[in-house]
Amino acid sequence: xxxxxxxPCIGTKDASCVEVCPVDCIYEANDQYYINPDECIDCGACExxxxxxxxxxDTDVPPExxxxxxxxxxxxxx
Numbered sequence: 001x002x003x004x005x006x007x008p009c010i011g012t013k014d015a016s017c018v019e020v021c022p023v024d025c026i027y028e029a030n031d032q033y034y035i036n037p038d039e040c041i042d043c044g045a046c047e048x049x050x051x052x053x054x055x056x057x058d059t060d061v062p063p064e065x066x067x068x069x070x071x072x073x074x075x076x077x078x
Contacts, residue, residue: 003040003058004069005032006061007065008054009054011031013028013032014050014052016049022045023040023043
């Protein structure tokens with residue numbers, strides 16, 4: 001169950017999540033950070049650090065942001 005960074009990150013791009021990730025699976029894109037789902041170890045360290053509550057387990061992404069699950073994967077394949 002990898003974590004996903006959704007729409008609230010756009011425009012904020014606070015790096016607090018990057019700093020706490022023990023496996024360095026969070027990367028910067030043009031408009032947001034994203035999590036590489038193949039590298040994420042599901043530790044959850046990033047979720048409470050996000051000041052805009054943009055990080056969710058992939059099974060709990062709000063329906064209006066469900067396309068961010070695929071977006072994180074596509075960005076990681078870059």
